[in-house]
Amino acid sequence: MSLIKWSTVESPEIRIGNRTLSSRYFLSPLAGYTQHAFRVALRRLGGVGLCTTDLVLASHLLAGSRKSKALLKTSSADRPLTVQIFGGVTEELVKAARWLETAGYEAVDLNMGCPMAKINGSGGGARIMCSPEKACQMVADVVDAVSLPVTVKMRLGWDRDSITAPLLAREFEQAGVAAITIHGRTRNQGFGGSVDLDGIRQTVEAVQEIPVIGNGDVCTVEDAFRMREETGCEAVSIGRGAMMDPWIFRKIEMTLKGDQPVEEPDREEQIAFLEHHFRLMIDHYDNYGCQLIRKFAAWYGARLGIPEDLEDRLRRLESADEFQEIVNQIRERHGERESSVPTALVKTPNGPVERW
Ligand SMILES: Cc1cc2nc3c(=O)[nH]c(=O)nc-3n(C[C@H](O)[C@H](O)[C@H](O)COP(=O)(O)O)c2cc1C
Structure with missing residues (x-):
C-alpha cells in the first residue's frame, strides 16, 4: 500500500509559500468549535501540521468588531496558523489581508467554499465560484497586496453542472496562490452525500506545482491515506474527524513512523x-x-x-x-455509559441548502 511508499520516500514536511510545515495533515476550520483553545489543546496531542482560524468577515475585521477580535485570538502555542477571511468585496479583502500582515499573522486563506446563505448573499463563500473572472481578480488583488502566503479554500463548484474548481485552481496558481484546499462537494450538496474523490483528483491534476489539500469525510487514519492515494493530493485537511477523534493526527504520525501498535488514548x-x-x-x-x-x-x-x-x-x-x-x-462514575463517536455530533445545517 502506498502508505509504505509515503513513510519511506516522502518527507513528512510540506512547503506552502514561504512556510515549511512539519506534517501534511491539517485541522480544517469548524466555526464555533476550532477556536484558539481547541487548537492549542489539539496541537499538544501532536501530529497537526497547520490550523486555520474560523472564517472572519473582512469588513468586521476592518471595523475591529468584538467577534472578529475573538476569532483572531492566538498565542505562540498556536503556530503555525493561517487566518481565514471572506467577503464579496475585493477592496475589503485586500485591506483585511494587509491588516493581518501588519499585525504579524503568518498567512491568509480566502474562503470560497462556505455554503451558508447569509455568507453567499453578500457575494462571499461559495458564491464567488460562480463568477470565475471576478474570483480570479479578487485572488490576484489579494496576492499582490501582501507578501504573506495566500491560499484558497473552495468546494468543487456551485452544483454538479458547474464544477469550476479545476479551472479556478489553475487560474489561482497563475495568480500566485500558495496552495488550494478543496472540499470534495458542491455547494448544492451542502454536507450531504459523500465526498467526490474524483473531483478532488481533477483539481489536483489541474495545477502545475502548488500543493492541493484534499478535504472531506476523513474520520480515520485509513480515510486520510485513502484521500491521498485516490486523489494524489499532497496534504489532507480534517474537520469533523478531528472533533470526533482529536488523536487522529497523532495516530497518523505514529502510523507513518511505523510506531506500532497505534494505541487509542485511555x-x-x-x-x-x-x-x-x-x-x-x-x-x-x-x-x-x-x-x-x-x-x-x-x-x-x-x-x-x-x-x-x-x-x-x-x-x-x-x-x-x-x-x-x-x-x-x-x-x-466511569463505565456507566458506553462511549461512542457518532459522526452526527458536529451539527451541520439541514433542510434545503437554499435556506441555510
Ligand atoms: C460546523 C461547521 C463549521 C464550519 N466552518 C468553516 C469555516 O469557518 N471555514 C471553512 O472554510 N470551512 C468551514 N467548514 C467546512 C469544513 O472546514 C470542512 O471543509 C467540511 O466540514 C468538510 O470536511 P470534514 O468532513 O473533514 O469536516 C465548517 C463545517 C462545519 C461542519
Missing part, C-alpha cells in the same frame, strides 16, 4: 484533554468559556461515555467550580 488521557481544553477556554475567554464549552457537551459525552445527567449539566455549564465537580463525577 480514559484518563481523554478526561485530561477535556480538562485542558476547558482550562484554555477559561484562560482565553474568562467565564464566557463556560458557554463556549457547552457546544462540545454532546461530543465529549459520547466520546467519554459521560452519563446523560452529567452531559446535560455540561450543556448548561455556568462556572469553573461546577466544571470541576462534573469532571470529578465523570471519573467516579
Whole structure:
C-alpha cells in the first residue's frame, strides 16, 4: 500500500509559500468549535501540521468588531496558523489581508467554499465560484497586496453542472496562490452525500506545482491515506474527524513512523484533554468559556461515555467550580455509559441548502 511508499520516500514536511510545515495533515476550520483553545489543546496531542482560524468577515475585521477580535485570538502555542477571511468585496479583502500582515499573522486563506446563505448573499463563500473572472481578480488583488502566503479554500463548484474548481485552481496558481484546499462537494450538496474523490483528483491534476489539500469525510487514519492515494493530493485537511477523534493526527504520525501498535488514548488521557481544553477556554475567554464549552457537551459525552445527567449539566455549564465537580463525577462514575463517536455530533445545517 502506498502508505509504505509515503513513510519511506516522502518527507513528512510540506512547503506552502514561504512556510515549511512539519506534517501534511491539517485541522480544517469548524466555526464555533476550532477556536484558539481547541487548537492549542489539539496541537499538544501532536501530529497537526497547520490550523486555520474560523472564517472572519473582512469588513468586521476592518471595523475591529468584538467577534472578529475573538476569532483572531492566538498565542505562540498556536503556530503555525493561517487566518481565514471572506467577503464579496475585493477592496475589503485586500485591506483585511494587509491588516493581518501588519499585525504579524503568518498567512491568509480566502474562503470560497462556505455554503451558508447569509455568507453567499453578500457575494462571499461559495458564491464567488460562480463568477470565475471576478474570483480570479479578487485572488490576484489579494496576492499582490501582501507578501504573506495566500491560499484558497473552495468546494468543487456551485452544483454538479458547474464544477469550476479545476479551472479556478489553475487560474489561482497563475495568480500566485500558495496552495488550494478543496472540499470534495458542491455547494448544492451542502454536507450531504459523500465526498467526490474524483473531483478532488481533477483539481489536483489541474495545477502545475502548488500543493492541493484534499478535504472531506476523513474520520480515520485509513480515510486520510485513502484521500491521498485516490486523489494524489499532497496534504489532507480534517474537520469533523478531528472533533470526533482529536488523536487522529497523532495516530497518523505514529502510523507513518511505523510506531506500532497505534494505541487509542485511555480514559484518563481523554478526561485530561477535556480538562485542558476547558482550562484554555477559561484562560482565553474568562467565564464566557463556560458557554463556549457547552457546544462540545454532546461530543465529549459520547466520546467519554459521560452519563446523560452529567452531559446535560455540561450543556448548561455556568462556572469553573461546577466544571470541576462534573469532571470529578465523570471519573467516579466511569463505565456507566458506553462511549461512542457518532459522526452526527458536529451539527451541520439541514433542510434545503437554499435556506441555510
Ligand atoms: C460546523 C461547521 C463549521 C464550519 N466552518 C468553516 C469555516 O469557518 N471555514 C471553512 O472554510 N470551512 C468551514 N467548514 C467546512 C469544513 O472546514 C470542512 O471543509 C467540511 O466540514 C468538510 O470536511 P470534514 O468532513 O473533514 O469536516 C465548517 C463545517 C462545519 C461542519
